[in-house]
Amino acid sequence: MAIKQLVKRSAGWLYLNTPRPAAPLRGAGVILMLHRVLADDTSALLAHRTELCIGPQAFEHLLRWLKRHFDCVPLMDLLTAPVRAARPRVALTFDDGWRDNAVNAFPLLQHHQVPASIFLSTDFIGSRQCFWWESVGETLWGSFGAQARQNLIEHLYGIGRPVPAALLDSATEPQRSQALAQYLQSLKAMSAQGLSQLAEACPAQGTPQALDWQQVRQLEDSGLVRFGPHGASHAILTGLDDEQLEHELRRSHEALLRGCRQPLPVYCYPNGNHDTRVRERVAAHRYPYALGTRPGVWRGAHDPLALPRIGVSQHTAHHPSLLAWRMYQGARP
Numbered sequence: 202m203a204i205k206q207l208v209k210r211s212a213g214w215l216y217l218n219t220p221r222p223a224a225p226l227r228g229a230g231v232i233l234m235l236h237r238v239l240a241d242d243t244s245a246l247l248a249h250r251t252e253l254c255i256g257p258q259a260f261e262h263l264l265r266w267l268k269r270h271f272d273c274v275p276l277m278d279l280l281t282a283p284v285r286a287a288r289p290r291v292a293l294t295f296d297d298g299w300r301d302n303a304v305n306a307f308p309l310l311q312h313h314q315v316p317a318s319i320f321l322s323t324d325f326i327g328s329r330q331c332f333w334w335e336s337v338g339e340t341l342w343g344s345f346g347a348q349a350r351q352n353l354i355e356h357l358y359g360i361g362r363p364v365p366a367a368l369l370d371s372a373t374e375p376q377r378s379q380a381l382a383q384y385l386q387s388l389k390a391m392s393a394q395g396l397s398q399l400a401e402a403c404p405a406q407g408t409p410q411a412l413d414w415q416q417v418r419q420l421e422d423s424g425l426v427r428f429g430p431h432g433a434s435h436a437i438l439t440g441l442d443d444e445q446l447e448h449e450l451r452r453s454h455e456a457l458l459r460g461c462r463q464p465l466p467v468y469c470y471p472n473g474n475h476d477t478r479v480r481e482r483v484a485a486h487r488y489p490y491a492l493g494t495r496p497g498v499w500r501g502a503h504d505p506l507a508l509p510r511i512g513v514s515q516h517t518a519h520h521p522s523l524l525a526w527r528m529y530q531g532a533r534p
């Protein structure tokens with residue numbers, strides 16, 4: 202293990218296990234950001250998946266650790282209820298609305314009675330529309346066969362986005378996965394339309410990627426999970442003109458009202474991007490709270506329309522003392 206990692210993990214452990222250093226978290230709340238829980242841990246380990254995907258064993262390990270050190274509370278309790286307990290509070294959030302949240306994450310949440318909030322990109326819910334980064338990433342990874350991979354490589358070449366040699370030629374799986382992660386990151390600069398065209402150039406998958414509305418209602422009926430909007434099309438809100446922004450916010454808001462009994466008054470910015478204009482329009486749609494992706498720990502004094510979160514990866518779920526280290530960094534004045 203790298204020395205730096207060891208130091209962070211040791212510091213994180215000490216932070217939560219000695220009374221004095223934990224004091225900065227008293228009265229604070231930690232909002233964790235997750236995306237997917239896959240069916241197995243091995244496939245979550247690769248670089249192009251690890252930031253957004255964790256496996257069930259790592260997830261359960263994380264839940265047990267959280268229950269040992271925190272009061273696991275619903276997001277709205279963390280944001281609005283007065284602090285009574287001496288223990289710090291944590292709320293789990295999942296972005297996008299992946300089907301595996303119902304299939305793989307929910308049984309573990311239920312078993313451990315840990316509440317969570319899921320933020321839906323509402324155009325995808327109940328449809329076969331695919332998240333571009335998943336479709337492009339897995340097609341290039343070869344998950345849908347060599348021919349589909351080759352077709353997409355040629356398509357990308359044709360639109361002036363050639364796939365890097367490291368992804369094609371690297372000798373080892375981790376190197377190729379790393380190159381793919383970097384390449385997917387570079388594609389984020391493309392327009393929303395261009396990205397959805399890319400997703401369409403990938404093979405159709407047998408099972409939808411996203412939740413459907415029946416699953417949403419089942420999870421909501423459990424009393425353990427609540428839902429909020431994460432855009433409609435997952436377009437980056439800061440890149441939209443006023444009319445598109447309005448349309449995106451209204452569409453996602455209305456879909457939640459139709460699909461849920463009690464949607465959260467919390468917006469979740471796709472990719473975490475927001476600016477003054479976006480925050481004002483979100484507030485105008487009667488969202489007093491909104492989640493970003495800037496790392497940090499919530500205190501009442503933060504801008505409620507730019508709530509900080511701490512991201513969870515396969516690596517940090519497996520080594521939660523690294524999360525404690527990030528909380529420590531985020532809780533420092």
Ligand SMILES: [Zn+2]
Nearest residue numbers: 296297471472
């Ligand atoms: Zn997202």
